[in-house]
Amino acid sequence: MPKEIWSFDKIEELANAVKIYQTNFKDIKINVFKNLSETQIRNAYYKLKREDPGLFDFQPFKKVHRLQFNYSEADVSFDIDFMTNIQI
DSSP: OOOOOOOHHHHHHHHHHHHHHTTOHHHHHHHTOTTSOHHHHHHHHHHHHHHOGGGGOOOOOOOOOOOOOOOOHHHHHHHHHHHHTOOO
């Protein structure tokens, strides 16, 4: 089976897909590269990453720390009453 040559556009598409789906190659296959197998996508990813390590470097979404407030029973009952009386 001849090797497939990846164009710059296809490499960029893979890089964008990795930003969205990380290394979930099954989702990348389903949503982006429908005509390629997961193995082909995985092999291309690791080959391109080895050739250009910076290609897939991106900052994943940072986890946001939630502020925690101490609620009194009155606050909780107000929240429940408020949320149940909202009409949309």
